[in-house]
Each structure stands twice: as structure tokens, then as C-alpha cells.
Amino acid sequence: MSLNGISELIEKLTARGARTVALQFPEGLKRKAGEYARALHDTGFSVIVSGDPCYGACDLALETLASADVLVHFGHAPVDNQPRVIFEPYRVDFDPSVLEKALPLLSRHTIGLVTTVQHVHLIPAMEAYLRSRGFDSRVAPGSGRTPHPGQVLGCCFTAAKIPGAEEILFVGTGVFHPVGMALTTGLNVIALDPLAGTAEEVSSEALRRKRFAVMEKARGAKSVGIIVSTKQGQQRMELARHLASLSPDAVIVTMREVSPDELLNLGFGCYVNTACPRLAYDDQVRFPVPVLSPQEFEIICGRRNWDEYAIDEIP
Incomplete structure (x- = not known):
């Protein structure tokens, strides 16, 4: 949605009887926060902007919503039912x-x-x-x-x-x-x-080679942290419990933001990520120790063959 579509958003908010509105933007759209906030404020709404990082519709600013009637989440489609959240698309056109x-x-x-x-x-x-x-x-x-x-x-x-x-x-x-x-x-x-x-x-071969190297490095770890996100759209505790059962050295760790500093402070020899799947694949160079996907951990625990390698997904 462009700012020119603000009238449709105002209609939606008015229909819900909202008075205090929380706004949430992904990283690429955060600079538009001030424009939307001013436009809504000029129409009579009280506005709160979430300044926390946002990685998708699975990462809603529920803490900010607690102080508002409605959360307007820009740029993503819903991944589950959220009655107090309005998802506003951000369309990008091309020929x-x-x-x-x-x-x-x-x-x-x-x-x-x-x-x-x-x-x-x-x-x-x-x-x-x-x-x-x-x-x-x-x-x-x-x-x-x-x-x-x-x-x-x-x-x-x-x-x-x-x-x-x-x-x-x-x-x-x-x-x-x-x-x-x-x-x-x-x-x-x-x-x-x-x-x-x-x-x-x-080609997927380059990723396979990189991930194989990470897995080999993880084999020598003396302790394993199984990361579980506390974000509602990413929380996979049942999967984490399954993974923890595969090794006596594994411990479940809950986190909201998975950062290199926090992983370093916790001190585990390697981690298995059940939060946003992209963390393991995109951010490995930033992490102080190997961070595996669930499927990769199953491989090094002997519960899955290398030929059965699969990328992690949240269905």
C-alpha cells in the first residue's frame, strides 16, 4: 500500500472503532513510519510506532499492541488469524x-x-x-x-x-x-x-557445500542449545523437544531475538535453530559457533541420511 491509500486504512480503523493505533513496519519500510503516523494523527487517532526489528508476519509487535486497540502491520500477508491486527500490503509494480x-x-x-x-x-x-x-x-x-x-x-x-x-x-x-x-x-x-x-x-550446490562444512564443525560440540523462539509465529516447541531427545547434550533455550552476542554469552558449543529458518542459512558468518537447521541436526545424530537433506520450512 502507498501512502495515497491512507483513506482506505482510515476506513478500516474507523469501522473497528479504533482510537489508539500501533504501527509496525519491516526494515525496508521503517522510514515511512513518520508519514503514516502524522497522517493518522491528523485524522484524530493516537499513534504508537514499534521501533523493534521486524522480520515478517510471524514477528508481530504484540507488546506494542497491548497499549493499542489495533496493530497495523505493513508489508506482509498474515500467517495466522490475528483479530486485532490489520495486515496492509505494500505493492511493488513493474512492467x-x-x-x-x-x-x-x-x-x-x-x-x-x-x-x-x-x-x-x-x-x-x-x-x-x-x-x-x-x-x-x-x-x-x-x-x-x-x-x-x-x-x-x-x-x-x-x-x-x-x-x-x-x-x-x-x-x-x-x-x-x-x-x-x-x-x-x-x-x-x-x-x-x-x-x-x-x-x-x-544452483543449490553452493549452499549444500557451506552447510556440510558447518555440520562437520558442529560434530565436535560438547553442548547443544536448541533455540525456540518466543515469537508467536515462529514458536516450534514440539519440534524442539523432539530434537532435544536426540542428544543427551542438548538443552532447550528460549529466545526472542537470536543474536551473536546472546549465543556467545550462553556458551553452548553449537545451536539448533527452530526459530525463523533463515537465521541458520543467512547469518552463519555472524555467529560465534555453528548454528544448524533441525534437519541438519538429525543428520549428525544419525536420524536422517545426507541424501535426505532438506531445507527447513515452517508449513
């Missing part, structure tokens, strides 16, 4: 003809089309463009944590598991999503950055 950049890399006829929530409103236009170029594009329906057709999250690649798809075209920024899809589906994945206008074929 679907930019898909032309990816066409030389597509080697199959039947293409699975996936993107992030910022671009899901353009799925029909992208499908039409691919059809006009002779491709059979297929889009998975929305479900669970990804309610929009074709939507993927960094922790959920369900939309990439498309029956009949021979290849995946990911439209979005970064390589984590397409690497995750390559690991999850076993299919060739082409990543198109629609803002930069660049396309590349993505």
Missing part, C-alpha cells in the same frame, strides 16, 4: 515485459511461477506474458502461511511444489528463495529480479 530477460534461460515448456507478496498482484499479468511467449505457466493456490496464489516465504516454499511443473521461475529479489526452492523441488530454478532487470540460473 511484466521484464520477464523477457528470463526467457533465454528457460529450457522447459511447463513453468511454475512464484513470487513474493510484494508482487503477487501481478501474477495474472505475468502468466499472460508467459503464455504470449509460448509457455504453459502454472501457479499454486494460496494456502496456510502463504494465502496468495504463487506466494513464497523465506520459511515456506509450498507454492513452488506445483504438479506438472518442469521448471520454476521465481520473480523477486535475492537468491535465498530460489535456492530454497531448488533444494525443495529438485527442479531447475530461474531467478528474475524485476527491479534490476537481471536473471540467473540458481
